[in-house]
Amino acid sequence: MAKQTDRGLENREIILGVLTEVLEKGSFVHLILNQALYKYQYLDKADRAFITRVTEGTLEYMLQIDAVIDRYSKTKTKRMKPLIRSILRMSVYQLLYMDRVPDSAVCNEAVKLAVKHKFHGLKGFVNGVLRTISREKAQIAFEDPALRYSVPAWMYEKWVQDWGEETTEKIAASFLKTRPTWVRCNLSAASREEILISLKQEGAKAEPLAGSDSMIALSGYDYLEGLTAFCEGWIQVQDISSSLVGELAAPKEGAYILDVCAAPGGKSLHLADKLKGTGLVEARDLTEQKTALIEDNLARCGLTNIRARVWDATVPDPQWENQADIVIADLPCSGMGIIGRKPDIKYRMTEEGLKELEELQRRILSVVWRYVKPGGKLIYSTCTINRGENEKNADWIRRNLPFDPVDITKLLPDGWERESTASLEEGQIQILPGIGPWEDFDGFFISVFKRRI
Template sequence: MTDSVNSRELVLAILLAVTKDGIYSHVAISDVLTKYQYLEKQERSFITRVSEGTLERMLELDYIINQFSSVKVNKMKPVIRCIIRSAVYEMKYMDSVPVSASCNEAVKLAKKKGFGKLSGFVNGVLRNIGRNLDKIAYPDKKKAYKQYLSVTCSIPEWMITLWEKNYSLERIEKIAEAFLKEEPLTIRCNLTKITPESLMKRLKNRGMEVNIDEKLPYALHVRGVDYLGSIPEFAEGLFYVQDLSSMKVAEAAEVKANDTVIDVCGAPGGKSIHIAQLLSGSGRVITRDVSEYKVSLIEENIRRHQVTNMTAEQWDARVSDKGSIGKADVVIADLPCSGLGVLRKKPDIKYRMQPEDIKSLIALQREILSTVHQYVKPGGRMIYSTCTIDAGENEENVAWFMANHKEFEVESMEQILPDELGSDGFFIARLRKQNV
């Protein structure tokens, strides 16, 4: 790296933005990489890896630090806490970085940020950990399995308890490990503009490793990518960055030519654009979201993909739109959720989300479903989907809805777990309104 201290300074900025200022991790990382596009690929990769890794492993890192520090992690100043966390991540998970380098650079950074008086503390803690990396005492897996999982996979214990209602601890371990596993980026080919084979060839010519998914031939898995938003193929709308699980929503909708589709919480528009493209320019896709900013994201993607049968509208999904009642062949209700299926991409959710938040989200989901089901024509479908693996937000919501709306029937229901496809955890239910 041309300036390793600068790289670590940017890592620190990201970690502080997430843990102190409440910025979402993917937003904080994207903001830094966009601002410093001139950095070499190696530096950008280092910044991404250390930032994401520190957040992914934060509970484990804190557990390690607390064994060797006289000051517990939660008592440290935010800057010092983030510097030590990221240095410990480097020492434990990045073989290419010497332990001495991680210690020295952390001390330099502490001084640079005005914490010279604490540089000795930083040095002492890190060198103590560096000498004892192979002697860390983890919870006993046989005697305290749940605590062991919480520490080694950095999952809060309350979350493990929540999942334990539906999965064994052994299955939860596989799920939690999947969240820590690096997977290729997945993109959806815009079949109205290019074939998957041609897109794959163009991306390979840019030095990327690309392969086409075995089950969804328009899905491409990409490795060796630095900043996809900077390449011409992105600007031309030849692909959309979208997880494999998310693509299955449009598949489940089974749209037909000239269908009217209403996506009630659709920002930034990926699922709607997918559906609009499957309609080959026919029909009408109305994509809504609650804020002006979110609608602007939808409109930006409509323009980039040059979709002609899709419009964006600002609308609160909780409020009934009398003009849409009985007008939709398909309603897409991909609703706000806990996001517990996307911890691989957004690890900070693990530390933000609390049990009471999930209760509030379930109430919101039911309020929206109670409103938007009215838009479905007799014989039409409503797709209810979330990016969580919590049964309370998924199967239990469907059961609640069906108990209150006998005019619907469940046609299909699928819970995708993150250890199954190498994709996000996702839930998709297709409900058909009977011809009454």
């Protein structure tokens, strides 16, 4: 029993460390959590699953959790010591959303964490708040929909303005659902059938996407780096929404392609794979840290027709003017479409930040369009559901740059054209999570243009 208890405390110590890095130091949860899981590979699958769920769940429901804590604590969360605040948050998540963890164990482990970190004087406070919430949790309810789905009020209201009440509620609810990991097969390395066999032999649940020759829903695996298919470069983590960029680009063999904001490189790798060893994909990003992510994926996948380069997309590059058959401008954005995978986005983005991003996107577009040769394609995309970054900027391209939209209706998987929330004839598609055939996919916007000759 002691060994089991020690393991539980160790797991919670790891969770506390990740939450502290994310919430108090501004680190990105997907990076810090992955680093922690890699460091503690010796833990068994159940322990790593617990760490992942509590970490991500605490961030997903944090606004709601804080409201609950503030209801039952005289000291409000904003005024608490950071470590105590994180201990309470992760513990309240367990009390409200994890039936298999006994409430008494949650309270006891929280007190032990506080004591371990030299907060002996606050152990009674921690215990009292958690035991009160445990007793009262059946009566806890949230009338405000933004709080019910743990979304900042300003963000929820903006979605309502853009998409209406009913659609907004579906979007917000979808971000709290458990989803599989989507991976794309690098078909120049192995067939999808070979990849499926390998994944299933190693105990992963792998379901191919109907209508796609390369997408697989992956779940039930221990950790990704332990799968042969990943280590050999046969698969790349990439959501279906993101993979549509490569499908809509539809590159011809021998094409020259420039991806101006490429890290970590999923779209660039997809396009290089589609070129079947011909042509060239140059994958750029702002810093060496970001291009290192691209290079790591290049080394793993073994593609030879792709290279990474550090370049600021706002700075013109005369050597590429009129050279690219396709320019991919998947630009820095608010990330509102991927909150389901990166819940800390909700707490980083502001209304002022949205306006700055919309302006940055136009600054980049005003530079990179010149790289497209006459008759070539410019693809502007974002992983957000904000109209200001999406439809409005696509309209800005039409009005200010020498490009015409490309009808993408026939390039989409069967059925998608009937559910689109943007004009396919005008070269646009807006994927909304929780809506239509892309219910379980990331929110994403893609617009395709052809440069006038």
